[in-house]
Amino acid sequence: MSSLTTSMAQHLIKSVKVFLRFCRRQDDMEKDDPLWQPLTGAAERSFSAVEDLKSENETRISPKIIAQPTRGLVDEKIYIRVSNLIPNKKFTLRCLLQSEDKDLWHAYGHYISDDIGVVNVAEDVCLGGSYTGKEPNGLIWSLKPVPGSRPALRLRKQNVFIPFLLNISVHNGHINDDFKDACSLALTVMERWYIAPGVSRIEVRENGIHGTLFLPPGPGPVPGILDLWGGGGGLVEYRAALLASHGYASLALEYISTGKKSTSLNNVDLKYFEAALHFLKSHPKVSNEQIGVFGLSFGTSVALNIAANQNRISPKCLVCISGSHSVKIDGSLADVFADIEINTGKSKIDENNHVIWREFNLPRLADPSNKVKVGNIKCPLLLIAGDDDQNWIAVESAKDMENMMKAAGNEHLLTTIIYPKAGHLIEPPYSPHIRFSNYIILGEKQKVVMLWGGQTKEHSFAQEDSWEKILDFLYLHLYSSSSKL
Amino acid sequence: MSFFGECKRIYSEEMKTRISPKITAQPTRGLVDEKIYIRVSNLIPNEKITLRCLLLSEDNDFWHAYGLYISDDKGVVNVAEDVCLGGSYTGTEPNGLIWSLKPVPGSRPALRLRKHNVFTPFLLNISVHKGHINGDFKDASSLALTVIERWYISPGVSRVEISENYIHGTLFLPPGPGPFPGILDLWGGGGGLVEYRAALLASHGYASLALEYMSTQNTSINVNNIGIEYFEAAIHFLKSHPRVSSEQVGIFGLSFGTSVALNIAAKGNRISPRCLVCISGSHAVKINGTIGDVFTNLKEEGGKIMVDENNHFIWKELILPRLADPSKKVKVGNIKCPLLLIAGNDDQNWPTVDSARDMENMMKAAGNEHLLTTLIYPKTGHLIEPPYSPHTRFSNFISAFNQEKVVVLWGGQPKEHSFAQEDSWEKILHFLYHHLYSSSIGLSKL
Numbered sequence A: 001m002s003s004l005t006t007s008m009a010q011h012l013i014k015s016v017k018v019f020l021r022f023c024r025r026q027d028d029m030e031k032d033d034p035l036w037q038p039l040t041g042a043a044e045r046s047f048s049a050v051e052d053l054k055s056e057n058e059t060r061i062s063p064k065i066i067a068q069p070t071r072g073l074v075d076e077k078i079y080i081r082v083s084n085l086i087p088n089k090k091f092t093l094r095c096l097l098q099s100e101d102k103d104l105w106h107a108y109g110h111y112i113s114d115d116i117g118v119v120n121v122a123e124d125v126c127l128g129g130s131y132t133g134k135e136p137n138g139l140i141w142s143l144k145p146v147p148g149s150r151p152a153l154r155l156r157k158q159n160v161f162i163p164f165l166l167n168i169s170v171h172n173g174h175i176n177d178d179f180k181d182a183c184s185l186a187l188t189v190m191e192r193w194y195i196a197p198g199v200s201r202i203e204v205r206e207n208g209i210h211g212t213l214f215l216p217p218g219p220g221p222v223p224g225i226l227d228l229w230g231g232g233g234g235l236v237e238y239r240a241a242l243l244a245s246h247g248y249a250s251l252a253l254e255y256i257s258t259g260k261k262s263t264s265l266n267n268v269d270l271k272y273f274e275a276a277l278h279f280l281k282s283h284p285k286v287s288n289e290q291i292g293v294f295g296l297s298f299g300t301s302v303a304l305n306i307a308a309n310q311n312r313i314s315p316k317c318l319v320c321i322s323g324s325h326s327v328k329i330d331g332s333l334a335d336v337f338a339d340i341e342i343n344t345g346k347s348k349i350d351e352n353n354h355v356i357w358r359e360f361n362l363p364r365l366a367d368p369s370n371k372v373k374v375g376n377i378k379c380p381l382l383l384i385a386g387d388d389d390q391n392w393i394a395v396e397s398a399k400d401m402e403n404m405m406k407a408a409g410n411e412h413l414l415t416t417i418i419y420p421k422a423g424h425l426i427e428p429p430y431s432p433h434i435r436f437s438n439y440i441i442l443g444e445k446q447k448v449v450m451l452w453g454g455q456t457k458e459h460s461f462a463q464e465d466s467w468e469k470i471l472d473f474l475y476l477h478l479y480s481s482s483s484k485l
Numbered sequence B: 001m002s003f004f005g006e007c008k009r010i011y012s013e014e015m016k017t018r019i020s021p022k023i024t025a026q027p028t029r030g031l032v033d034e035k036i037y038i039r040v041s042n043l044i045p046n047e048k049i050t051l052r053c054l055l056l057s058e059d060n061d062f063w064h065a066y067g068l069y070i071s072d073d074k075g076v077v078n079v080a081e082d083v084c085l086g087g088s089y090t091g092t093e094p095n096g097l098i099w100s101l102k103p104v105p106g107s108r109p110a111l112r113l114r115k116h117n118v119f120t121p122f123l124l125n126i127s128v129h130k131g132h133i134n135g136d137f138k139d140a141s142s143l144a145l146t147v148i149e150r151w152y153i154s155p156g157v158s159r160v161e162i163s164e165n166y167i168h169g170t171l172f173l174p175p176g177p178g179p180f181p182g183i184l185d186l187w188g189g190g191g192g193l194v195e196y197r198a199a200l201l202a203s204h205g206y207a208s209l210a211l212e213y214m215s216t217q218n219t220s221i222n223v224n225n226i227g228i229e230y231f232e233a234a235i236h237f238l239k240s241h242p243r244v245s246s247e248q249v250g251i252f253g254l255s256f257g258t259s260v261a262l263n264i265a266a267k268g269n270r271i272s273p274r275c276l277v278c279i280s281g282s283h284a285v286k287i288n289g290t291i292g293d294v295f296t297n298l299k300e301e302g303g304k305i306m307v308d309e310n311n312h313f314i315w316k317e318l319i320l321p322r323l324a325d326p327s328k329k330v331k332v333g334n335i336k337c338p339l340l341l342i343a344g345n346d347d348q349n350w351p352t353v354d355s356a357r358d359m360e361n362m363m364k365a366a367g368n369e370h371l372l373t374t375l376i377y378p379k380t381g382h383l384i385e386p387p388y389s390p391h392t393r394f395s396n397f398i399s400a401f402n403q404e405k406v407v408v409l410w411g412g413q414p415k416e417h418s419f420a421q422e423d424s425w426e427k428i429l430h431f432l433y434h435h436l437y438s439s440s441i442g443l444s445k446l
Helices: A006-023 A042-057 A238-245 A262-267 A270-282 A298-308 A333-341 A359-366 A394-408 A456-484 B003-015 B196-203 B228-240 B256-266 B291-300 B320-324 B352-366 B414-443
Strands: A064-068 A071-073 A079-083 A090-098 A104-112 A164-172 A186-193 A200-204 A211-215 A222-228 A249-253 A286-296 A317-321 A354-356 A381-386 A414-419 A436-440 A447-451 B022-026 B029-031 B037-041 B048-056 B062-070 B122-130 B144-151 B158-164 B167-173 B180-186 B207-211 B244-254 B276-279 B339-344 B372-377 B394-398 B405-409
Touching: A064 A164, A064 A186, A071 B029, A079 A090, A211 A238, A222 A238, A222 A270, A222 A298, A222 A456, A238 A249, A249 A270, A262 A333, A270 A286, A270 A298, A286 A298, A286 A456, A298 A317, A317 A456, A359 A394, A381 A394, A381 A456, A394 A414, A414 A456, B022 B122, B022 B144, B037 B048, B167 B196, B167 B228, B180 B196, B180 B228, B180 B256, B180 B414, B196 B207, B207 B228, B228 B244, B228 B256, B244 B256, B244 B414, B256 B276, B276 B414, B320 B352, B339 B352, B339 B414, B352 B372, B372 B414
Parallel strands: A071 A186, A222 A249, A222 A286, A286 A317, A317 A381, A354 A447, A381 A414, B029 B144, B180 B207, B180 B244, B244 B276, B276 B339, B339 B372
Antiparallel strands: A064 A079, A090 A104, A090 A164, A164 A186, A200 A211, A211 A249, A436 A447, B022 B037, B048 B062, B048 B122, B122 B144, B158 B167, B167 B207, B394 B405
């Protein structure tokens, strides 16, 4: 009795047939045998054998993923459509990115193909994964570190001249987070850029200023923006590069050096920022009138201090995100931070050991001597905050600023947008929402995990919506209002 | 502040009276077949301005296009909606600044714009100038400028040099596991290895092999050694590639490449392409022996070669007499796959329209005309390239088989020819998708 199973026997017979066909001489072929036509040369015969085996094993053409824009700016919406899928089946779409720090980030969504085998992310409902519902851009804003990653990461671009590479893949079935054994049916790649073609990057190290200037192409003059980040320090360029891609000469300014000791902050006071503004104004390609200040977190406090300070460097407008007027800069920043840090001992720790700074700053609002005299501000001010900001008292500050400006009679300059369930780090659109991340507290050298707050979906909406409003605000006050002069 | 700082400040304040206009040009980094969107704002309202597009080719020639516009009440010019009053094009032409590119005044004559390295983009400088400038921008400084990139290849597509089994070419593979449909990409009698269309097709999901079959430099690609088997070997190569579907391989030909495609498809052996795209070619070129033989026959044909008043060669009547002789024509009645035939009725290089009609008749007689789709474009010339390629009515040409440098008249008028490129490409992509991607659903095995 044969020990071969029926299927093994069938397979064996099939293989033998293929082999025999391969060996048979051409003369013996039946002329209407579809596999064998008159051929010349042994090469063709071996090719045909390979093709025969291939068509035995091949099932169907791979699905086709269209992902656009192929090389877009990071604030552009995406369009993803998969076709040539088997109709009415479960599929998972995945977006995978490797950061410059070598961490892998991903987002994924569960879909069902329609009757013609198509999934259209802009129109179809995502049934689960990193996001749900109809979310055209969900695959980028819901990016999170892959399982097993180092904890408390934040995705930030260092070199703006290299794009983020997004791998968009489609997989059979509804996969939950673990893609280790999931081969993709199809894959495509998109680039996401922080800088448009033609924008130049210039390192600025003069008059004591330490920063990077991004200049749009062309003869100018273009409006200028002083771009200020927060207490994390360092020289962060990507937002300035993006603003320059929208037509603003943007100076990313380093004012807290992460390399040096914190005693260097003794040399940084308001004059440092005024020197930076002056640098911008005097640049031959930058307008000497149309200069704005863009701040986030501590950068917002700086912006407010500059604007309220009655000197001749008056910005034309301010964008202030996630910050507070309750930080007055009278002397050096070292003094200012010392003043803040007196109270850091009162910061709270949540159940995950994440540090919450929000509450300890609240008392500052009660004391007028702590607060910038926002009643002196003479330029339009766009104030943006998230009501789940766990790091600063941004919402309370916004309300207090409104009251102060009402009392002073300049509240017509103020536009406030408070986003529900948005956290502290309101970044350019589609930046992954970071609810908490590693943070080195100034001068302490200790690494903590800071809670920034926010829920991913609402925070991502805040980033998308605020950026659009920011660009309109900047254009109105820095580009088009100059024609009224 | 220093004395010099003070001087710089005063100078700057006097000069910098108004913010520059703002040009929004998108996509910032698009594929060459994507439409463009150009909008200028912050201009003085109701003023004459000129928009210009400037490009430096890899051969270091400058190409430009320009349009004369008037800003509206808000100081905006929107190229997609506004009427261009003159320049390289007129009317509402959203993409006029790219398809009407021509060499700048004073350039070397008879140029053709072709991309050599697909891994660098074309850089287009879009600028806006005061007033209506007519062609001479030497002294015209721009009010504003922006830059966009135009790519022949999308991210993730790989380029593989192929020099095996005596095939010489470049394979462009889309990213991903496959299997992909394959395309054999064939250019014409100019020879060489031209990669940009294969790169673009790969960017649309097709494993595309740009094949060199007539070399001006590589002596191993000698037309006297190459016959139809060379192309069959190329198709075999594609079909056996692990990431290419052995069933879904098509052929894309232009000019002589079209004749090759028709010869292969009509041969009726197992090298059967799934579909054919045939641009600006003719079935009246039968390949019996080597390509060298084919060209020898062409030369001995005795058909008319004409020269126009500019000394440009008109070759379209060279093979016209063959259309009357069945023995000289590919038996298109034997073709078993869908065939998209594209031609321009101002083609001065090949008798493509007459050939198309004759093919139609032959296929009607043979009963396979349901496979044929013919597109004849009015005022369109021979070089029907991917969309927005500048229309080239004539250019320098060195035929790979006789090494003479002449100027050849290709034909076509810029506006209509550009429309043909735009329209045909869209139809080509649909055709390829229908026959190489979606029709495979019917073949899926359980």
